[in-house]
Amino acid sequence: MTAIAKIKNDLEKILPKDSILTSKEERYVYSQDGTNGMESEILPDSVVFPETVEQVQKILKYANENKIPVVARGAGTNLVGACVPLKGGIIINFTKMDKILEINKTNMTATVQAGTIVGKLQEEVKKQGLFFPPDPSNLKVSTIGGAIAQSAGGPKTFKYGTTKDYVLGLKVVLADGNLLKVGVNTIKNATGYHLEQLFIGSEGTLGIVVETTLKLIPQPETTRVVMAYFDNISDATDSVTKMTDSNIYPSTIDFMDNNTIKTIEKFYHVGLITDKQAALIIELDGLEVSMDTQIERLKETLVQSNADNIVVSVTKEEQEKLWTARRASFSAAAKLKPDVVTNDMIVPRENISKLVQGINEIGEKYGLTICTVGHIGDGNIHPQVALDLNNETEAENYQKAKAEFYELAIKLNGTLSAEHGIGCEKKAFLSKALSPLSIEYMKKIKKMFDPNNILNPDKIFDM
Ligand SMILES: Cc1cc2nc3c(=O)[nH]c(=O)nc-3n(C[C@H](O)[C@H](O)[C@H](O)COP(=O)(O)OP(=O)(O)OC[C@H]3O[C@@H](n4cnc5c(N)ncnc54)[C@H](O)[C@@H]3O)c2cc1C
Structure with missing residues (x-):
């Protein structure tokens, strides 16, 4: 019997046959x-679709006893190779564990299974007047388990924070199959170590999340979206401080550089002004009665920052049109060349124009086409590099440019990733961002939770 057939045979004692995939095409x-x-x-040797916590526990116990690697998988949409089974083994797919178990309006919490789609959760809590703000741009498909494991963020981070700010409690299956409950169901907690936070951003290397209790907040009554153009990038980035000085606190401040504006316009003809160096898309939310005042103040601060062509969209359709333009940046960049690679870095906001300018210089040095977008309220920038990965020179130049992007972000007091994680994509650069002692402690923690190194091995760092 081959190793794959043996694993299949053993897994059939835990799961129904149709919940196990082993054909070469499926794997x-x-x-x-x-x-x-x-x-x-x-x-991978097999891909399994458990439906219960007990099944996940049995799979882990079996894998640990037989030292078989295990990789959890949500929608597989992460951008750092975090789900790639570098050592084969079992992929646990959470598609069948996607239930919203409770939305508690009084406590303002939701308890959900790990495979719950983020967008679905947002829709369901909205029906009760509640809001789950973390919003990775692909929230229509990505899962809560994946968002927790990658510490996902999204455009609304500036005002509302990221996934880590909303996780109150977790149920985690450990490498040996034990079920660990960490955190609480309450909004505050000062009862010992916050172990739940340890699993956030751990990319499935410390344990497998099966359930979580999340904090919710009231749904904002209304929103407005404003777009403004700038003749230079520093005016755009400086405008954020002017907004906060005027007590304006947008939920989103998204940035597009000139190359992005031109590329979107080239392919989608949405009416963007292509000779401007930067554009911001700013979303305000709050009470309907406050909106006119907020908009007027925002416009004043934008004018003080030398912005022009300021467009305010009031109706949902107008707002959607502006967001559609911004969201089209990735697909527009993808039309320039056969491939597009999105990167993710963050610096303190005071250094963001230096980061954007530096990225452009690195792009020019290596002859790369870069469309840069970002969440400038957070200092988080995403250079989207359009290239042909089958062209050896371009692929090599991208590798060199990427290393320089990271060095620059770190030199500017920032770090390697704001919201996409490390996976295998960035692990070679981890020691540039973290001290040896910090990495040593991470490895000690990994060893304690997963002594046989079966959980998503070779991600974040090599053991
Ligand atoms: C078009 C596009 C836009 C994106 N926009 C954003 C954005 O705005 N902000 C942002 O932060 N990210 C963004 N991302 C990245 C991606 O959305 C996030 O990394 C994400 O939340 C992944 O969710 P997933 O369900 O696809 O996880 P997967 O890719 O399936 O898994 C990601 C990691 O989580 C682990 N994992 C999955 N489920 C579990 C579990 N139950 N227990 C333990 N570990 C688990 C996996 O092993 C892997 O390490 C974007 C990606 C795409 C393709």
């Missing part, structure tokens, strides 16, 4: 994720 699909250029030649 091939699960050897990759949303990361461009990160395809693994190693296939």
Whole structure:
């Protein structure tokens, strides 16, 4: 019996036969994720679809006893190769564990299974007047388990924070199959170490999340979206401080550089002004009665920052049109060349124009086409590099440019990733961002939770 047939045979004692995939074609699909250029030649041995916590516990116990690697998988949309099964093994797909177990209006909490789609949760809590703000741009498909594991953020981070700010409690299956409950169901907690935070951003390397209790907040009554253009990038970035000085606190301040504006306009003809160096899309939310005042103040601060062509969209359709333009940046960049690779870095906001300018200079040095977007309220920038990964020179130049992007972000007091994580994509650069002692403690923690190194091995760092 081959090793794969043996694992299948053993897993059939835990799961129904139709919840286990082992054909080469099926395993091939699960050897990759949303990361461009990160395809693994190693296939998983099997892909399983548990429906209960007990099944997940039995799978982990079996895998640990037999030292078989295990990779949890939500929608597979992460951008750092975090789901790629570098050592084969079992992929646990959470598609069938996608239930919203409770939305508690009084406590303002939701308890959900790990495979719950983020957008679905947002829709359901909205029906009760509540709001779950973390909003990775692909929230229509990505899962809560994936968002927790990658510490996902999104455009609304400036005002509302990221996934880590909303996780109150977790149920985690440990490498040996034990079920660990960490955190609480309450909004505040000062009862010992915050172990739940340890699992956030751990990319499935410390334990497998099966359930979580999340904090919710009241749904903002209304929103407005404002777009403004600038002749230079520093005016755009400086405008954020002017907004906060005037007590304006937008939920989103998204940035597009000139190349992005031109590329979107080239392919989608949405009416953007292409000779401007930067554009901001700013979303305000709050009470309807406050909106006119907020908009007037925002416009004043934008004018003080030398912005022009300021457009205010009031109706949902007008707002959607502006957001559609911003969201089209990735697909527009993808039309320039066969491939597009999105990166993710963050610096303190005071250094953001230096980061954007530096990225452009690095792009020019290596002859790369870069469309830069970002969440400038947070200092988080995403250079989207359009290239042909099959062209050896371009692929090599991208690798060199990427290393320089990271060095620049770190030199500017920032770090390697704001919201996409490390996976295998960035692990070679981890020691540039973190001290040796910090990495040593991370490894000690990993060893304690997963002594046999079966949980998503070789991600974040090598043991
Ligand atoms: C078009 C596009 C836009 C995006 N926009 C954003 C954005 O705005 N902000 C942002 O932060 N990210 C963004 N991302 C990245 C992606 O959305 C996030 O990394 C994400 O939340 C992944 O969710 P997922 O369900 O696809 O997880 P997956 O990719 O399936 O998994 C990601 C990691 O989580 C682990 N994992 C999954 N489920 C579990 C579990 N139950 N327990 C333990 N570990 C688990 C996996 O092993 C892996 O390490 C974007 C991606 C795409 C493709």
